[in-house]
Amino acid sequence: MSIDKSTKYDRQLRLWESTGQQKLEDSSICLINATATGSELLKNLVLPGIGQFTIVSDLPVTPDSLSGNFFLDDEDIGKPLAMAMTEKLVELNTDVQGNAINDNLNNILKNESPEFWNQFSAVVVCDFISSDDLDKLQDITWNKKIPLFVLNTVAFYGSLKLIMPETTVVETHDPSRLFDLRIDNPWEELKHYADSIHLNDLDDTDHAHIPYIVIFLKALTAWKQDHNNLPPRTYPEKKSFRFDYVEALSRDIKSETNFIEASQSVHRALQSTRVPQPILNLFENSKIKDGNLNYHTPMFWIYVKALKNFVIKNDVLPLPGNIPDMASDTTNYIKIQSIYREKALKDMNEFTAEVFRILESVGRSEEGINKALIATFCKNTALLHVAEGSKDLCNNSLINKVLEEYRLLMISMDLQACL
Template sequence: MASPSPKSPEQSEKNKQYDRQLRLWGDHGQIALEKGHICLINATALGTEILKSIVLPGVGAITIVDDCTVSEEDIGSNFFLETSSKGLNRGSETLRLILELNPAVQGHAVQEPTGQILQENPDFFKSFTVVIATALGEKTIKELSQHLWDINVTFVLGRSVGFLGSFRIQIKEHAIIESHPDNEQPDLRLDVPFPALSQYLDSIDIETLDLKDHGHIPWIVIIYKAVMKWQKIQNDNRWPMSRKEKNEVRDLIREFIRKDENGIPINEENFEEALRAVTTALCPTFLPVKIQDLIYCSAATNLTKESSPFWIMCSALRGFIEAEGKGKLPLRGVLPDMTASTEHYVKLQNIYRAQAAFEAEAVYRKVQEIINQLHCDCISEADVKLFCRHAHNLHLVRGSSIASEYQSGPVASYIARHLEEPDVMMVHYILLRASEMFRSEHSRAPGDWEPEGDIAILKACVSKLLTDVSCPPFPKDDHVHEMCRYGGAEIHSVSAFLGGCIAQEAIKIITKQYKPVNNLFVYDGASTNTATFTF
């Protein structure tokens, strides 16, 4: 086989630039990010902080929609504007300066009001991966939300006023293959070993190994041999499940440990690892309920030509589980680190990898059969392998539209229920909503001109929102007074924190890795408290 050609200098520099993030989402995640196109509506302090954290990792393109001119307030709160920018279009000026962070990113600026675009050119938004908006009035939010929901484009609404902030993610359906769970269980199949693994495990006799080899066999073998001995003692082929039974397996592992001439156990790291790994290694192989729900839901069983690759692969996965898999998911094929000789570890690793590749190939054949029947777009073998490797932790997000928050029904009941709790963060959400209502009615933020005079008007907006969700008025007006004192101003530290959070969520959505917030996040910068709510 010929040696692979050396990487080009440009590729090496690119890998060096993006090294840290490649460790998080891999080459394929970076490729997905570079294909992404973000639309930002209004280059406020919050908006530019979001873009900064999306441009730096290398998103493909950004478009800023903003018809405002740069004011003194913008220059005071927005690090991506200069004194010379005053009086110029805010979007164009922000774009010029923010693209200096990463020349590889393409940028565009549109100097039209969002409402006008929605009326005259609604197809404008179809080309974007994610649309992010800040500082919008209630009327525009509802119209934009409904339109993006109808055309199935992800929408993130950010709010930053004074010490308060929030973001709300609107996403119709989002399938995540690489969810990256914090505590992923190893897929070892010791309870149902496949033929190659059985042959390897049976070929080793712990009790006859010499001292040198004894300390270098993988802990997987040690635990398996202890279980076989336990089953023989019990005269039962049951798999040890209870705490007592697992402790009995640990005792048998201790019996395997060699002793010196004085009867003192020899310290062998692989046996210590085996004792620590008993609980996780003895987890039986099973089909998780959440995966059953996915592969047997209507989207996976009633495929059409328009079905997404995710649902086609779910259907193929179901076919594999019912046939070749015999009720089990495809083998993950990943072996945890362990103390062992290179020979033993590499051999065991190859056994798992070969079986995983064999089972992924079976799923891929089923995918091809479905594609041929439906006459739809092809799905690569690499995508199917990735799907099989992470099939244990597939995750699906089905969200709700932001427009539904402005209607009576389940969302109103949910808000009312959370407002009953003391010191709840939902109060801040109501204030931010009331501020948007005020902006729609008066074309400015509450307190922007007359803080004292706007208190009564903002209080009426709050009262209307509370009436809509069947809640009594707030016992005190402190929150309303504080919102008017803000005058719609953005505090940069609050916007910077929220901007980083929103950018992170946008990257999760573009790369289809990690679980995004579902679906409202509220932040109080004064107390540094945060809360999430799901409408």
């Protein structure tokens, strides 16, 4: 039975959208050691549609293997473990390709060239392997910038380590759901739209369907006129802004839903339009200095450099363009929605031109640049995240913290003994 992909993967497309799904389908995962934990890990990747996976193990299926692995049964006893698990896992999703290598990691490291690992998007080591093999594998994946996950489980306890020089995140899926409305810094088209609406001239029906973005713009303008062009900053000022400026524009605050929403969402009117400090810190990264940008610079850092240039010119980040649902008639909502979208498109086009200019300066072609990824980047510029990795299996700061807690515990025990 053929099922449309948009239907088959509907739930996850809502979570990570088409760009995330495409990355998943383009991925190839290598699992070292066919453990029960490894089979569950692959199951959770096969179901949403990973491109392909490869299991590496030279062990056979034994009766003990059946006790903890859902994907093995009596008929598999004696078969190569990697092959038996692969056969069961690919049954979960016909879109996924599974491969089995009946060999151990030590032999692969000895007999295969480092290029063998180029085919994988990530490597996962389940269960314990020798420190020599882990060091060799870690050196290879580190130099090739392939994420290496080291996963161990003992009964109900588990540990997961990610070994990679750098992890960059564009879509952080921030749960706060903040909207960049630019109430304190409206552009010309938004100001013109708000100024074109005269609340006193509207009948009661139209008055009750004005989007609260317009209410905020008018209220904040009035506030600044009365307070030396300064926004509300202290709690008493914010409280006064809510009751004396936002709700005061209503004809009946108990029945006009749009004004009720405006009062409840007044924090959105008071958001400061600024570049977050973590993003300013990215602008200082040595990777985007003019002398360090080159043909091999990852696209993430090309985007960051373009973003820095955009901010230098505009003093703000590109507008994401999305607005929340709000009480309004269809005409007004579509109008204000289009104003935000057109501004976001204008900013994205300016950002894209900056990306192409940087690519040209380092001798790279703009062909093959995914416009959808650029659009995603522009929507998430306020939430970019970069984590610097380490080849150490244990983080030094974590070790120091544990040792410090142990030292304090010993001091406490000595004091109790003295008492």
